[in-house]
Amino acid sequence: MLSFRHLxxxxxxxxxxxxxxxxxxxxxxxxxPFTTFESGQVRPLxxxxxxxxxxxxxxxxxxxxxxxxxxxxxxxxxxxxVGLEPVAVxxxxxxxxxxxxxxxxxxxVVDVRDAGNAHVVRTLLxxxxxxxxxxxxxxxxxxxxxxxxxxxxIPFDPQITTPGVGRxxxxxxxxxxxxxxxxGAPLSIVTLFGDTxxxxxxxxxxxxxxxxxxxxxxxxxxxxxxxxxxxxEAAGGLPWPNANFEGxxxxxxxxxxxxxxxxxxxxxxxPWDDVVRFSLPDKDVFVIDALADPPRQVDGPxxxxxGVGTILFNMVVNPVNKKIYxxxxxxxxxxxxxxxxxxxxxxxxxxxHESRITVLGPTGVAPRHLNKHIDYSSCCAPVANAESARSLxxxxxxxxTSDGAxxxxxALGSDKIGVFDTAALEDDTFVPSTANQxxxxxxxxxxxxxxxxxxxLYVLTRFDNAISVINTRTRREVAHVPMHxxxxxxxxxxxxxxxxxxxxxxxxxSSCASCHIFGDxxxxxxxxxxxxxxxxxxxxxxxxxLFGLDPSLHPMKGPMTTQSLRGMANHGxxxxxxxxxxxxxAPTSQPDSGVFDERAAFREFRASFVDLLxxxxxxxxxxxxxxxxxxxxxxxxxxxxxxxxxxxTPDQLAGRAFFGGPVSSILGASCxxxxxxxxxxxxxxxxxxxxxxxxxxxxxxxxxVFKVPHLRNQYQKVGMFGMAESFVFxxxxxxxxxxxxxxxxxxxxxxxxxxxxRFNSFSDFVQIPENPGxxxxxxxxxxxxxxxxxxxxxxxxxxxxxxxxxxxxTSSNGAVAGPRIDLLVARADxxxxxxxxxxxxxxxxxxxxYTGNGLFAADRELxxxxxxxxxxxxxxGSDGELTYTCVPPGSGERIGVxxxxxxxxxxxxxxxxxxxxxxxxxx
Numbered sequence: 001m002l003s004f005r006h007l008x009x010x011x012x013x014x015x016x017x018x019x020x021x022x023x024x025x026x027x028x029x030x031x032x033p034f035t036t037f038e039s040g041q042v043r044p045l046x047x048x049x050x051x052x053x054x055x056x057x058x059x060x061x062x063x064x065x066x067x068x069x070x071x072x073x074x075x076x077x078x079x080x081x082v083g084l085e086p087v088a089v090x091x092x093x094x095x096x097x098x099x100x101x102x103x104x105x106x107x108x109v110v111d112v113r114d115a116g117n118a119h120v121v122r123t124l125l126x127x128x129x130x131x132x133x134x135x136x137x138x139x140x141x142x143x144x145x146x147x148x149x150x151x152x153x154i155p156f157d158p159q160i161t162t163p164g165v166g167r168x169x170x171x172x173x174x175x176x177x178x179x180x181x182x183x184g185a186p187l188s189i190v191t192l193f194g195d196t197x198x199x200x201x202x203x204x205x206x207x208x209x210x211x212x213x214x215x216x217x218x219x220x221x222x223x224x225x226x227x228x229x230x231x232x233e234a235a236g237g238l239p240w241p242n243a244n245f246e247g248x249x250x251x252x253x254x255x256x257x258x259x260x261x262x263x264x265x266x267x268x269x270x271p272w273d274d275v276v277r278f279s280l281p282d283k284d285v286f287v288i289d290a291l292a293d294p295p296r297q298v299d300g301p302x303x304x305x306x307g308v309g310t311i312l313f314n315m316v317v318n319p320v321n322k323k324i325y326x327x328x329x330x331x332x333x334x335x336x337x338x339x340x341x342x343x344x345x346x347x348x349x350x351x352x353h354e355s356r357i358t359v360l361g362p363t364g365v366a367p368r369h370l371n372k373h374i375d376y377s378s379c380c381a382p383v384a385n386a387e388s389a390r391s392l393x394x395x396x397x398x399x400x401t402s403d404g405a406x407x408x409x410x411a412l413g414s415d416k417i418g419v420f421d422t423a424a425l426e427d428d429t430f431v432p433s434t435a436n437q438x439x440x441x442x443x444x445x446x447x448x449x450x451x452x453x454x455x456x457l458y459v460l461t462r463f464d465n466a467i468s469v470i471n472t473r474t475r476r477e478v479a480h481v482p483m484h485x486x487x488x489x490x491x492x493x494x495x496x497x498x499x500x501x502x503x504x505x506x507x508x509x510s511s512c513a514s515c516h517i518f519g520d521x522x523x524x525x526x527x528x529x530x531x532x533x534x535x536x537x538x539x540x541x542x543x544x545x546l547f548g549l550d551p552s553l554h555p556m557k558g559p560m561t562t563q564s565l566r567g568m569a570n571h572g573x574x575x576x577x578x579x580x581x582x583x584x585x586a587p588t589s590q591p592d593s594g595v596f597d598e599r600a601a602f603r604e605f606r607a608s609f610v611d612l613l614x615x616x617x618x619x620x621x622x623x624x625x626x627x628x629x630x631x632x633x634x635x636x637x638x639x640x641x642x643x644x645x646x647x648x649t650p651d652q653l654a655g656r657a658f659f660g661g662p663v664s665s666i667l668g669a670s671c672x673x674x675x676x677x678x679x680x681x682x683x684x685x686x687x688x689x690x691x692x693x694x695x696x697x698x699x700x701x702x703x704x705v706f707k708v709p710h711l712r713n714q715y716q717k718v719g720m721f722g723m724a725e726s727f728v729f730x731x732x733x734x735x736x737x738x739x740x741x742x743x744x745x746x747x748x749x750x751x752x753x754x755x756x757x758r759f760n761s762f763s764d765f766v767q768i769p770e771n772p773g774x775x776x777x778x779x780x781x782x783x784x785x786x787x788x789x790x791x792x793x794x795x796x797x798x799x800x801x802x803x804x805x806x807x808x809x810t811s812s813n814g815a816v817a818g819p820r821i822d823l824l825v826a827r828a829d830x831x832x833x834x835x836x837x838x839x840x841x842x843x844x845x846x847x848x849x850y851t852g853n854g855l856f857a858a859d860r861e862l863x864x865x866x867x868x869x870x871x872x873x874x875x876x877g878s879d880g881e882l883t884y885t886c887v888p889p890g891s892g893e894r895i896g897v898x899x900x901x902x903x904x905x906x907x908x909x910x911x912x913x914x915x916x917x918x919x920x921x922x923x
Contacts (some may be wrong), residue, residue, distance in 0.1 A: 034060075035799075035888040036491055036633040038566075039102040040518035042132045042198060042314065043088035043397065044447035044460040045467070050094050051453055053077070053115055056460060056467055057086040057099060058483045061917075062895060064089060064099050064108070065483050066115050067467075071454065074467060074481045077115040079917065081838035081847075081895075082108040083123070084804045084887065090133045090143075092175055098143060100130045103637055103804040104885065105151050106183075107133070107143075111879075119840045120883050123808040125153040125183025126171045128640035131198045131214070135175070136206040136290040142187065144209050144290070145171045146197040150715065151640045152801065153183055160641070160793060161755065161786070163721035163738050168197035170211050170288060172295045182807065182816045188294030192286045193304075195523065195719055195742050201315035201324060202290070209288040209295070210324055210360075212312040213742075215523035216284040219259040220334055221744035222525045222559045224752035225703060226726035227275045228255050239268050241531050244555055245342055248535055251703035253558020254750045256527055258334040267334060278722030278741045278754075284308035285315070285326060285360060307365050308358045310524070311517055314397045318422060320404025324360040325425075327395035327409060329353040329514065330367065333526045337556075338612040340380075341532030348528075350507055350614020351376045353514045355395055357409065359426050368425055370395065370418065371509045373432040380506035380616045388508030390432045392418045393501035399450040399457070408457060410445035413501035413511050417445060417459060417470070438475045442466045444499060463496050484917035486894060486901070494630025497623055498565075505613040512565075512613075519634045521562040523716075523743060525751045529556035530611060538705060539583030539595055543674040543696040551697070551705040553579045558704075559750040564713060567636045567798060569687035571710060572596045572695020576749040578707030580604040596695050602628045635687065635798050636712050642794040642801045644823060646832060655791030658784055671788070674698050674708045679796050691796055706749055712797045714756065719743035723754040756789035757782075799888060800832035806885035808839075809875040818872075824886050825850065825868060834892025839882035841874045846882075847906055849896035859897035860907035 039059060046055045047069075054067040054074060064082050067074035083101025086108075091097050097118075099108040107130065109122040127147030134144050149167040150158045159165045170190040179185025194213030201210045229235050230252050232242035243249045255272075257264045259280060263271040285305040287298040297303045309328030316325050330353060337347035359366040370392045381387070393413030400407050400422065407425060409418045417438040424430040442461025445468070449458050456478075457470040465487075469479035485492065497503065497512070498519060504511040515522050533555025540551070560576045568574060573581035573595055582593075582600025594600075606624045609615040618624075642648070648656060660672040676694040692711030700706055722738030723746075738754075745751030753759050807820045828835035828850050835850035847859035848871060855865045866874075875882045887895050897905050902919040909916040912923035 033888070033890045034486055034488055034491070034894075035635060035891060036487070036630075037085055037103055037637060038519040038634050039085040039087055041087045041446040041460065041462060042100070043090065045449040045458055046089045046091045046097065047449050047451060048091050048094050048112075051451060052094075053112065054449070054458055054467070055089045055091060055097050056483065057089050058465065059085055059087060060465060060487045061484050061899070062086065064097065064110060064118075066112065066118055067481070068115065069451065069454070072469065073479045074469065076481075078118045079484075080110055080118050080120065081883065082110070082120060083806055083885065088132050090135060092135055092140075092143070098133055100133050100145060101804075101806075102129055102131060104806050105130065105147070105153055105640075105804065106806055107145060108883075109178075117840070117843060117879075119845075119879060119881060120808055120838075121810070121881050122178060122184070123806055123883060124173065124178065125807070127151040127154050127169050129196070129637070130171075132200040134200045134202045134209060136202040136209045137295065138206075138291060140206050141175050142290060142295065143173045143175050144200055144202075144211075144288070144295075145173075146200055146211060147171055148196040148640070149191060152644050152805075156189070160715065160718050161757070161789065164740060166191045166193040167719050167742050168192040168194040168211070168213055168286075170197065170200075170209070180813065180816065182820055188296065190288055190295060190297060192297060193281070193283050193740070193742060194286065199312060199315045199326075201317050203317055203322060204319045207289070207291050209290045210285055210315055210317070211288060212285045212308070212315055212326060213283070214312060215517070216308065216310060216312050217280065217282065217523065217744050218310040218331055218333070219280045219282050219744065220256055220524065221264070221276060221280070221720070222750045222752040223255045223257060223272055223275055224723070224726060224750070225252055225254040225558065227724055228252070233268070236270075239266060239336075241343065244531050244533060244535070246534065248554065250529070250554050250556035251558070253556075253703065254752050256334055256336075256525055256559050267336065275724040276722075277724050277735065278720065278738045280744050281740045282306045284312060285324070305360050305365055307367075308360070309356060309367065310353070311522060313395065316398040316400055316407075318400050318404045319402060321361075323426065325398055325400070325407060326358045326360060327398055328356050328358055329394065330356055331515075331522065331524055333524045336527040336529065337531060338528045338608070339530040339532040340611050343531040346531075348526075349612060350379045350505060350510065352510055352612070355393055355411075355509055357395060357398075357407075357420075357425060366426070366428070368428055368430075371432060371507070374507045374509065376507070380614045382616050383502060383506055383508075385506065388502055388506060389434055390437075391501065391508030392416060392432075392437070393509045393511060394499065394513060396445070397447040399448055401450065402452055408448060408450065410448050410459060412444055412446055412462070413499045413513065414508065415440050415443045415445065415500070415502070417448065417457065419475070438470060440468050440470075441477055442468050442480060443496060464492070484900065486899070488633070490626070490629040491633060494626040494628070497619070497627035498631065503619065503623070504609060504615065506616055507614060510613045515562045516565050519565045519631065521564045523562075523745060525559040525561045525745050527559045528612065529558065531556060536579065536584065538578070538697065539581060541595065541696050542698060542705070543708060544698040546699050546705065549699050549705060553577055554704070559752075561745055561749065561751040565631050566634050567687070567691070567710065567712060568602065569598055569632045570682055570685040570689065571693055572598065572601070573707060574598070574601045574604070576706055576709070577704060578695070578697050598632055599628050602631065632686070638799045638801045638803045639712075639715070639794060639797050640801075641715050644801050644805060645827065646800055646802070646830075648794065649790070651787045651790045652794050654784070655787035655789065658788055659791055675711060677796055687798060689798060691798070709749075711792055711795045714747070714795070715793050717743075717745070717747055717751070718793075720746035720751070720754045723752070723758060756792050757785050760785040760788050800827065802827040802832050802886045803888055804886065806883055808881050808883045809872060810881050811876045814872065814875070821868075821872070821884050824884050825854070827886060828852075831889065833886035834889055834896070835884065835886055836892050836896030837871065837882050837884050838896070839875075839880070841880050842877050843879060845907075845910065846874070847897050849892050857897065858907065859905045860911070861905055863907070
């Protein structure tokens with residue numbers, strides 16, 4: 001078979017037609033969109049065992065970058081296409097590297113024996129949103145990978161609606177025997193009793209693996225307002241104050257309580273045990289026996305650690321004393337209020353989370369506050385101050401020297417590497433000082449790897465998508481190596497505002513990302529009402545009758561779960577009540593104006609930098625505009641519940657039929673009458689479609705009027721089961737104690753409702769006694785409520801479920817990979833995605849873009865288009881593996897055939913000696 005390099009010489013007769021057809025089928029790359037997911041990097045760097053190669057995940061470019069390590073520089077050797085949103089890499093040996101692809105739900109196995117010719121040889125399919133990887137067990141031959149307990153590639157029922165089920169999985173593969181099934185045959189899938197996992201660590205001898213829940217919680221939950229006595233503190237209800245500074249009473253709302261080891265108590269230490277119907281064992285870090293056959297969690301109390309932190313980021317094991325260090329933040333959401341006025345001292349202003357490293361060992365759990373120098377009673381100095389200069393915010397990946405004496409930690413929110421004497425850290429005698437910090441010029445350090453032989457520290461700087469080389473003796477940067485970044489300049493400029501605590505807060509330890517973790521949420525509720533605020537008019541609009549309910553917006557709003565910053569474009573006013581809105585100034589309901597001006601709505605959060613983060617003054621309008629430009633581009637990932645072919649199960653279909661069914665004479669609308677689901681709505685918007693909300697508000701039979709929320713992320717809120725019945729929720733489940741659960745917050749604005757089934761039963765209350773247009777009464781109605789819940793968990797989203805999915809075709813797996821490739825092609829034909837193919841053939845890198853009608857265009861203009869059958873034949877050659885990936889619509893040309901968007905295809909650039917990753921370098 002002739003190589004592509006030879007074929008191009010005798011197909012020139014077709015080149016003009018080929019080029020014209022490709023341009024017609026796909027517009028110029030400069031016009032193609034970039035889809036921003038803001039996936040959090042976990043383990044973005046790794047060194048080969050011999051220290052000669054450095055591997056780095058290029059998250060926005062969907063690649064693994066390979067560098068040859070020199071004394072003071074890194075020499076780029078190869079760029080290997082992997083899956084979408086790679087977040088972790090681990091070197092199994094000098095010859096093989098594994099990459100975890102967060103959005104693709106996959107792991108890429110990369111052959112690096114010839115670094116300049118490295119390529120993917122196998123794609124493993126795992127659970128939803130995998131995050132980390134380590135090698136452990138006999139001879140370090142077992143790969144451990146964290147993933148959520150859901151997803152289309154899992155070989156089991158995730159029991160989404162079953163109480164008491166762990167939602168954290170660790171997939172274990174025998175790296176020497178991956179099996180012949182489509183996505184590989186795991187040796188074991190260890191399910192842990194926690195929420196979605198993130199970090200892994202392994203003991204020096206490989207016998208134990210530690211796995212940490214990501215949003216591990218802090219034993220807080222919310223009591224529904226119907227279970228809190230009315231009348232304020234004097235009546236046994238909400239603690240004082242119960243009115244704003246003008247004396248206007250607040251609405252009756254719910255209450256956040258925390259388990260103190262014995263009782264569920266509020267801030268007055270009053271017990272609420274009688275209305276909490278579940279337990280939170282707070283299992284944070286789990287211990288896995290990596291040598292067992294198959295690997296499993298260690299039995300008994302020694303199988304987990306509790307009280308580690310609220311958000312657990314990364315872990316590392318001290319190679320000498322075997323203690324585990326866990327970087328984390330701990331939330332103070334049991335405290336109430338924001339504000340900078342009379343009640344500022346009775347608030348969480350400037351003290352939301354504490355950045356910590358928690359030490360785990362034989363004697364227990366020892367949290368260490370990294371910013372113990374901060375005087376939280378004093379607020380607020382200008383942002384450039386001596387106290388802020390010593391702070392470390394959002395600690396992520398760590399590394400420990402081989403003698404166990406020194407620990408390095410990447411502080412994402414501080415543009416620094418913290419350096420700690422491990423003995424001082426363990427006994428809490430360290431003193432925060434700039435002398436023990438290394439400034440990282442690129443900004444946003446997410447990961448690091450230590451090269452002791454060369455006395456170097458390699459740091460990935462997310463803000464500029466580069467690698468910083470730091471001399472550990474001088475503690476100064478000696479080289480800075482950028483990686484190709486296809487992100488729009490607006491994303492690069494605005495990202496810093498989300499994370500940069502030195503910009504966001506006077507103490508230098510808080511930012512929007514403290515709660516909006518990697519642009520998402522923290523799985524907690526907060527009561528961030530402001531007693532110093534005034535009552536505002538609610539400009540609406542409303543999709544239901546208010547029935548006399550005052551729609552005004554009282555500043556003391558009660559508990560609200562943290563909302564995601566994903567998918568806000570095209571969804572109107574923001575926050576649970578729609579109180580962040582441009583409608584106060586221009587109350588029009590026209591698309592993209594007034595109430596529905598998302599830019600104006602997001603800019604309303606500018607005041608939070610003072611009232612909540614504790615800044616002395618708000619950030620500049622320029623910074624807020626940059627933040628807005630960035631955050632409105634962040635989107636939701638594809639649904640992990642809906643089938644890959646976008647079909648619905650019979651239960652989901654029945655649920656959708658009722659969801660959009662007849663209008664209720666009591667509520668004034670069907671479910672879809674307020675929860676608008678229309679993926680094609682507002683096609684001219686930057687992010688078209690409505691996914692449970694069109695931005696309107698409704699009377700939900702509560703004490704306040706709420707914006708109708710979108711429903712794209714309900715599957716993330718599963719895991720709290722157990723709720724006391726009340727006059728508002730008299731049906732919908734057992735009133736019994738449900739035992740141990742993994743989450744303290746569920747559904748509705750305050751997270752106080754445990755299941756969507758119970759929420760659907762709310763209609764029984766509002767439509768009694770006739771129940772017209774609502775659920776039937778009895779078993780038939782209960783079945784229908786479960787079906788509606790099933791549909792809500794699989795609701796449509798901005799991207800189709802197939803986006804990100806991939807498989808590698810090899811010379812030996814055509815029988816099992818073929819049907820999956822057929823599915824990818826079919827979904828591309830349906831418009832769900834663009835389909836790209838990357839790999840090698842006879843030692844040459846190749847790329848293809850599916851153009852429809854069964855044809856694939858190559859990354860060289862002179863190459864003939866290939867049919868699907870012809871393309872598959874290429875995988876039969878030497879090192880001929882081909883990886884098929886469904887990518888977001890519109891991004892296929894960039895990812896498949898024109899990486900830098902300069903109009904010259906990648907293969908032509910390689911042939912001509914120009915750089916496919918540099919738009920200024922063209923043939």
